[in-house]
Amino acid sequence: MSGIGTLKAGASARARTGGRRWLKWIILGPLLFVVLLQLYFFAMVCWWTQFNPSSTSMMRQQLSALREQNPNAKLEQVWVPYARISNNLKRAVIASEDANFSEHDGVDWDALEKAYERNNKKHRVVGGGSTITQQLAKNLFLSGSRNYLRKGQELVIAYMLEAVMDKERILEIYLNVVEFGRGVFGAEAAARHYFRIPAANLNATQAARLAVMLPNPRYYDRHRDTSYLARRTAIIQRRMNAAELP
Numbered sequence: 360m361s362g363i364g365t366l367k368a369g370a371s372a373r374a375r376t377g378g379r380r381w382l383k384w385i386i387l388g389p390l391l392f393v394v395l396l397q398l399y400f401f402a403m404v405c406w407w408t409q410f411n412p413s414s415t416s417m418m419r420q421q422l423s424a425l426r427e428q429n430p431n432a433k434l435e436q437v438w439v440p441y442a443r444i445s446n447n448l449k450r451a452v453i454a455s456e457d458a459n460f461s462e463h464d465g466v467d468w469d470a471l472e473k474a475y476e477r478n479n480k481k482h483r484v485v486g487g488g489s490t491i492t493q494q495l496a497k498n499l500f501l502s503g504s505r506n507y508l509r510k511g512q513e514l515v516i517a518y519m520l521e522a523v524m525d526k527e528r529i530l531e532i533y534l535n536v537v538e539f540g541r542g543v544f545g546a547e548a549a550a551r552h553y554f555r556i557p558a559a560n561l562n563a564t565q566a567a568r569l570a571v572m573l574p575n576p577r578y579y580d581r582h583r584d585t586s587y588l589a590r591r592t593a594i595i596q597r598r599m600n601a602a603e604l605p
Contacts, residue, residue: 397515400500404519407499408528411438415536417498418544425542435548441531444546444558447566449530450602455570455595457491460530461603465492465521466514492517495533526605534558539569540580553583567596 418434425432453460459467470488489497496516501509520529539549546558546569554565561569571591572579579588 400516401519403499404516405523407532408524412499412532412536415499415544416501417503417538418536420502421538421542421544432542434542434544435552436536436544437547437551438535438545439547439558441527441534444531444534445550445561445566446604447563447599448534448546448550448558448561448569449604450599451563451566451570451595452491452530452534452573453602453604454598455567456494456573458598458602460491461526461605463490463492465517466490489513490517491533492520492529494537495529496520498533498536498538530605537573538576539572541577543576543580563596563599564592567592567599570595 418436422432422434425434457467459470467488467490470490473488493513496513496519497503497509500516501513524532535545535547538544539546540552543549543552546561549569550556550558550561550565553569554561556565568588571588579585582588
């Protein structure tokens with residue numbers, strides 16, 4: 360009888376040990392996944408300091424959506440170096456999207472606080488307060504969904520980008536991968552799509568118009584002559600000279 364009791368006690372102890380082991384992995388497993396995911400993001404960010412991204416998360420999502428309607432659909436996107444993008448467009452995008460781009464370290468906390476207050480006042484998301492660096496983080500890796508978990512990951516990647524890239528490289532990548540219309544990505548494709556000219560030749564008015572389209576590019580691709588677009592273009596054009604280029 361004592362032997363049977365010993366066996367039962369041993370089995371019970373092993374069961375408790377096994378249960379604790381599973382509990383440990385239930386807790387540590389997700390944590391390990393998060394750490395490995397951040398390491399992957401950081402490795403890719405380091406890679407892109409020297410090499411241009413051939414695709415982004417936002418591009419792949421848009422291409423998938425287009426191919427649901429047309430299996431042969433392709434994106435419009437041509438990479439051009441920083442020097443072959445009009446300074447007008449660089450200034451317009453900074454003036455419209457991130458006036459403090461050259462000063463912040465990836466996140467403009469004042470802009471985030473103001474956006475949070477506006478959203479609370481409207482009881483809906485009317486603005487995210489994202490910097491150009493945050494927008495690039497989202498475009499490269501994340502989805503277009505709006506939730507606090509995704510926003511938190513966006514902040515982490517933004518700091519990664521700022522840690523290993525200079526401002527010029529961040530702006531160069533951003534201007535080559537940001538969405539300007541339905542299936543239209545990057546400054547070169549946008550300049551040719553809307554104005555039939557290369558990105559290097561964009562004048563101030565054309566550049567301001569493209570910059571104003573960025574928050575809702577697919578809508579403005581279909582509605583190019585709205586009164587809001589005209590008014591906002593004029594405002595951004597007046598602000599462009601104050602925009603500091605990296």
